[in-house]
Amino acid sequence: MVNISADISHFLAGIILVTSFMLLYQARMFGLLKIFAIQAIVLSMAVAWQAYIQDAAHLYITAVIALVMKGIVIPMALFRIVRNLGIHQNIEDVVGVGMTMLAGVGLTILAIMVIFPVTTGEVGVIKEDLAFAFAIILLGLLIMVTRRNAVSQIIGFMSLENGLILAATGARGMPLVVEISVAFSVLIAFFVFGLFLFRIQERFDTIDVDNLNQYRGDRE
Numbered sequence: 001m002v003n004i005s006a007d008i009s010h011f012l013a014g015i016i017l018v019t020s021f022m023l024l025y026q027a028r029m030f031g032l033l034k035i036f037a038i039q040a041i042v043l044s045m046a047v048a049w050q051a052y053i054q055d056a057a058h059l060y061i062t063a064v065i066a067l068v069m070k071g072i073v074i075p076m077a078l079f080r081i082v083r084n085l086g087i088h089q090n091i092e093d094v095v096g097v098g099m100t101m102l103a104g105v106g107l108t109i110l111a112i113m114v115i116f117p118v119t120t121g122e123v124g125v126i127k128e129d130l131a132f133a134f135a136i137i138l139l140g141l142l143i144m145v146t147r148r149n150a151v152s153q154i155i156g157f158m159s160l161e162n163g164l165i166l167a168a169t170g171a172r173g174m175p176l177v178v179e180i181s182v183a184f185s186v187l188i189a190f191f192v193f194g195l196f197l198f199r200i201q202e203r204f205d206t207i208d209v210d211n212l213n214q215y216r217g218d219r220e
Helices: 002-025 029-054 058-085 097-118 124-146 150-170 176-204 209-219
Strands: none
Touching: 002 029, 002 097, 002 124, 002 150, 029 058, 029 150, 058 150, 097 124, 124 150
8 A cells, every 4th residue: 555655646746747847848828828737736636645645634725725726726817817918829938948858857867866865764755756846846947947938937936836835745744824825925926926917018018038138228
């Protein structure tokens, strides 16, 4: 039973990692949002599974929050923002997709090399789940720095936060009050991002951060 529990845990964490690579590869805005929704749904399943094997009822609340907010509400809201702002469907990268994917593989290897030595006293399940989670966090950061579109950078931030949730639940969870506060912080950050997108679109008629840098240079 322990081996089966670990295998399922690793399988779900592995799917989340794969979706992070899919977010890196995706060049279409709506496709990016759909993949993020899938990642959040799988995350809710992973958290619910941890709640079951750890017998931690409060993690079910975390799973529901991840499913409703990050799997349904936030992707649908971003769909509406993208549609209302008339954002271009193609996502421009700072570097090519091939180099980005190679960097993602390198960061995944780095996550394994960092986590395994510092968790030598932990059981295999925790070590491997933490390695998966750290890789997802690093890939979220990579998405943020390799995409020019502000919406795709928001997705990178949300994906990074998914990695943090996976790490916390895999390491025997967080107190419920911390989970709820994190969820509300993410929700508030999302609304701030939404207002920010509307304002910069209204002011500059673009949300391409590279073009915004040109405006900043003009003012200087």
